[in-house]
Amino acid sequence: MWIFETMDFENNLAFAEAMDRDDPLKELRGEFIVPQQGSESVIYMCGNSLGLQPKVTRNVVHGQLDQWANLAVEGWFEGEEPWMYYHKSLKELLAPMVGAVVSEVCPMNTLTVNLHLLLVSFYKPSGKRFKIIMEAGAFPSDQYALESQVRFHGYDPADAIIEVSPKGGALTLKTADIIAAIETSAEEIALVLFSGVNYFTGQLFDMEAITESGHRAGAIVGFDLAHAAGNVPLMLHDWEVDFACWCSYKYQNGGPGGISAIFVHEKHFKDKTLNRFAGWWGYQENIRFKMEKGFIPEPGADGWQVSCGQVIPMSMYSAALGIFKKAGFMGPLRDKSIRLTGYLYFIINEVNKSLHFEQFKIITPEDIEQRGAQLSIVATKHAKEIFGELVKRNILGDWREPNVIRLSPVPLYNTFVEIFQIGQQLLAICNSLPND
Structure with missing residues (x-):
């Protein structure tokens, strides 16, 4: 080293x-x-937008296509890696990428879909505590998601969303200014939502300090880690972040439009007051096929799943994370x-x-x-x-x-x-x- x-x-x-x-x-x-132009390799400096394809990805995907061809529907329960449980091996690779306990992470859906699903659970406005703090200049999808969420709860985004902007002509934020904004509105904040790394400036935020400050104010704290996961070390469990989500296709090389993943801190697993938009795949695994009414969530982050596992995108993500493990x-x-x-x-x-x-x-x-x-x-x-x-x-x-x-x-x-x-x-x- x-x-x-x-x-x-x-x-x-x-x-x-x-x-x-x-x-x-x-x-x-x-x-x-590495892409080629003529006889020369491209100098590829765009991994913050779409990571390169691992050579192993093609073989891994073909393996899943072969399982589909040879086993058809039985592939859910047979073969070397039955699809029913495929996400579990991926969770083992995901956890060290973000500093989580294995039960706290789950691959599923795409990023903004996951952000909405998590906001259903963790944005709980009540009384005067209804506001959200975020960075000014966050990626537009985060802005749109939050605008629609606060409107869904009957609030005006102009009143409910507090954007923290750089001061004095600066282009990046000071941690002290973020904390000051949280403290100033402490009694009104329901949620603090930041990106881990700002997409435009490349600024890495002090997620531990932001989380501590948000919790002191009595708020839930979450992060969009699209530009942080696979880029910088994360310790979501130790920082006691409440929730997070990220895509796989940037620094983690999971393929265009690749599968997303979520983190939910284990301290929330037994909280039955949390709302969620439930689906069959989040139902308790060992009784899922009884097909009974009344949602019983699978323990851990897996209980936030809605639809069945996206096997091909998960296989692409797994192929890429294997290289991180090698590193x-x-x-x-x-x-x-x-x-x-x-x-x-x-x-x-x-x-x-x-x-x-x-x-x-x-x-x-x-x-x-x-x-x-x-x-x-x-x-x-x-x-x-x-x-x-x-x-x-x-x-x-x-x-x-x-x-x-x-x-x-x-x-x-x-x-x-x-x-x-x-x-x-x-x-x-x-x-x-x-x-x-």
């Missing part, structure tokens, strides 16, 4: 090659299919991520130095405790042209209006040489543009 005491980076190819040679996780890149889960990956993203931060600043002005302004916090693998970079001039040129040069990040390029070096498959090459190409692109 690397020990990172200083960020002693160098802007040259020999340094980047040496870093790759010394990388204890370098073999993991070979587990993935030692999030600890070793986070070590590399800190170094890899730090190198990108350094290289971007080296480009600015060569240009003699701040062409690229990084809005993601410099503090490694406040960021994951993503850097959000404002191109102060010719933003769209620069992004287009990167794509032409086989460097694939993503674009956010009006002028933000998001680059996400994923420790599973990106390299230090790729980071160096991005810097070289950015400098060449900027030197080719009009000097206005």
Whole structure:
């Protein structure tokens, strides 16, 4: 394992090659299919939007298709991994990814569907305690979900939703300001809902501090971990987070539109006052096929299931999480991520130095405790042209209006040489543009 005491980076190819040679996780890149353009590999910096396909995924999916072909309906109860219980082996892989007890996690549905299902249980407005605190600039689906939930309960989103915004022209939030907002409205808050990592800025929030503050205020605390799961270490159980949900297709490489998963802290398992939208698959497993009226939930997070298990998407997720297990889960990956993203931060600043002005302004916090693998970079001039040129040069990040390029070096498959090459190409692109 690397020990990172200083960020002693160098802007040259020999340094980047040496870093790759010394990388204890370098073999993991070979587990993935890197897109090709002609004879060259794409420098793929978009794992924050859609992770690369593991090579093993095709075989795993074909295995499930073969089970369907050979066993048909009997596949639910026969074969090496009967579909009826398939989610259980996946739970064993999910729990260490988010710092949970196995019973606290369950793969199911898609992200916003799960957020709605969890809000049915955990957003319980009553009297003057009906408000929700969230970050301003949260991903739109979270905003839409909360707007519709508060309207469902008869409230106006303008009254019920408190958005915490950065102060003084800053682009990211201070933990102290989040806590102050919670404390200011403590007697009115029913729920605190934040993302783990903000999709636009790449800011990693202090989830432990937010959870503690929300609980002191008497509120339930949940997180959308779409950009955090598989990106940064999480300890949802120890932090006593009430609930969380995430998608699998970004940093966890579960495939486009891949299955989501939920976390419900075990302290809520015996709370019979919780509402839920029930379905057959959440019914107690050992008596499910009696087909009786009167919902009896399966213990744990499994009791929030509604429809039967999505076997093919679960198999894709399982294939990807097997690679995380091979890596030692999030600890070793986070070590590399800190170094890899730090190198990108350094290289971007080296480009600015060569240009003699701040062409690229990084809005993601410099503090490694406040960021994951993503850097959000404002191109102060010719933003769209620069992004287009990167794509032409086989460097694939993503674009956010009006002028933000998001680059996400994923420790599973990106390299230090790729980071160096991005810097070289950015400098060449900027030197080719009009000097206005």
